[in-house]
Amino acid sequence: MSKEVKQLIAENLGPVLLGIFINTYLYGLVSYQYGAYFLTKFDDPLWIKSTVLSLFLLDTLHSAALVWMAWVYLIEGFNDFIGLMTPVWPYPFTIAVTALTAFLTQLFLSYRVYRLTKGKLWYAGITIAAAGTLILGFVCTVKAWQVKLSTQLIGIRPYISAWLGLEMALDIIICGVLLYTLSQSRTGFARSDTIIRRLMRAAVQTGSFAGVFAVITLILFFTKADTQLYSLFGMPISRVYSNTLMDTILCRGELRDIMQSEREGTAIVSADFVDLTSGFRELICGPKTSLAAASTMGQNSIQLHIQKEVHVEQDRSSMVPTPRSVIKYMKHPGTGDKVPPDSPKDSYPPFHAY
Structure with a gap:
C-alpha cells in the first residue's frame, strides 16, 4: 500500500469511523435519558x-444509518479506495436529522x-428564525444529495456555512x-438560587456544546475541504443537541426534589420567586401544575405530629372549698343523705369537684 493511499484512508475513512464511534457513544447516553424520562412521572x-418521542426516533434511525455506513465502507467496500470518495445516503441524511433535532x-x-x-x-x-434555519438545513440536504464525489462538497460551502452559522447565532441568542432572565430572578434564598443556577447551567450547556461542534x-x-475531517465533529452534532435538551428536561425532577426537601414552605416558593413570572413554576413542577400546588408543594410533604403531656400534682390538704362546692356536697355522694352536723369540719368534697 502506497503512502498516498494510506494518507487517503487516514484523512477520509479515519475521521468518519471516529465520528461514528462518538455518535454511538452519545446515543447510548441519550437512550438512558429517554428511558429515565418515560419512567419519571x-x-x-x-x-x-x-x-x-420524535427525538428518540430520529436519534435511533440516524445512529443505525451511520453504523450501516461504517459497514459499507469497512466491509463491503474493503480495498475499494475509489468508493471512499463516494458519499452514501447517510451523509445528506445527517444534515436533515441535525436540522430537525x-x-x-x-x-x-x-x-x-x-x-x-x-x-x-x-x-x-x-x-x-428556527423555522428558517430548518428550511435552510433541508436545502443543504438536497444539495448534498446531488453530490456524487466528496470533492464536490466544495460547491455547497455557502449553504453549509449559512446554515451552521444561523444555528450557532440562534443558540447564542436563546442562551x-x-x-439574563434567570440571573434577574435571584431571590437571596439558598435553595431557590440553587434552582436558578441549575437552570442557568442547562441553558449554557444547551447552547455552547452544540455551538463548539458546529464551529469546529x-x-x-x-x-x-478535500478530506472528511469535518465528519469527526459534524456527525454527532444532533446527538449533542438531544443530550443537552434531555438533560434540561430531566433536571426538573432534581429541582422538584430540592423544592420538596425544603422544610419551610415559603423558603423556596416565596412571593418574589413566584411573582417574577407566573410561568417559572412550570419549568420545575410541570406545565399543568397550578400555583396553589406549587406554593404548597413543600408544605404538603411535611407532617408534624405534636403530643403534649401535662402532669398535675396537687396537695389536697391545702385546698379550701368554695361555699358553693360545700353546699353541693352537703349530701353523701351516691346516697343523697345530708352530711350530719357532727361531721368533721375538714370533710371536704373530692378534688375533681372544683
Missing part, C-alpha cells in the same frame, strides 16, 4: 412528550423563554436571553 403536555431543541427553549419573559415578540422571533465543523470544512 412528568405532568407534561402532549407536545413535549411528542417532542421527546436543532429545530425541536430551539422550539422547546423558545417556549421556556416565553414562560420566563412573557415576551411574545421573543417567542415569535425565535420560532420564525443569552435565558441567562465549519473550520475543518473550510480548511480541509
Whole structure:
C-alpha cells in the first residue's frame, strides 16, 4: 500500500469511523435519558412528550444509518479506495436529522423563554428564525444529495456555512436571553438560587456544546475541504443537541426534589420567586401544575405530629372549698343523705369537684 493511499484512508475513512464511534457513544447516553424520562412521572403536555418521542426516533434511525455506513465502507467496500470518495445516503441524511433535532431543541427553549419573559415578540422571533434555519438545513440536504464525489462538497460551502452559522447565532441568542432572565430572578434564598443556577447551567450547556461542534465543523470544512475531517465533529452534532435538551428536561425532577426537601414552605416558593413570572413554576413542577400546588408543594410533604403531656400534682390538704362546692356536697355522694352536723369540719368534697 502506497503512502498516498494510506494518507487517503487516514484523512477520509479515519475521521468518519471516529465520528461514528462518538455518535454511538452519545446515543447510548441519550437512550438512558429517554428511558429515565418515560419512567419519571412528568405532568407534561402532549407536545413535549411528542417532542421527546420524535427525538428518540430520529436519534435511533440516524445512529443505525451511520453504523450501516461504517459497514459499507469497512466491509463491503474493503480495498475499494475509489468508493471512499463516494458519499452514501447517510451523509445528506445527517444534515436533515441535525436540522430537525436543532429545530425541536430551539422550539422547546423558545417556549421556556416565553414562560420566563412573557415576551411574545421573543417567542415569535425565535420560532420564525428556527423555522428558517430548518428550511435552510433541508436545502443543504438536497444539495448534498446531488453530490456524487466528496470533492464536490466544495460547491455547497455557502449553504453549509449559512446554515451552521444561523444555528450557532440562534443558540447564542436563546442562551443569552435565558441567562439574563434567570440571573434577574435571584431571590437571596439558598435553595431557590440553587434552582436558578441549575437552570442557568442547562441553558449554557444547551447552547455552547452544540455551538463548539458546529464551529469546529465549519473550520475543518473550510480548511480541509478535500478530506472528511469535518465528519469527526459534524456527525454527532444532533446527538449533542438531544443530550443537552434531555438533560434540561430531566433536571426538573432534581429541582422538584430540592423544592420538596425544603422544610419551610415559603423558603423556596416565596412571593418574589413566584411573582417574577407566573410561568417559572412550570419549568420545575410541570406545565399543568397550578400555583396553589406549587406554593404548597413543600408544605404538603411535611407532617408534624405534636403530643403534649401535662402532669398535675396537687396537695389536697391545702385546698379550701368554695361555699358553693360545700353546699353541693352537703349530701353523701351516691346516697343523697345530708352530711350530719357532727361531721368533721375538714370533710371536704373530692378534688375533681372544683
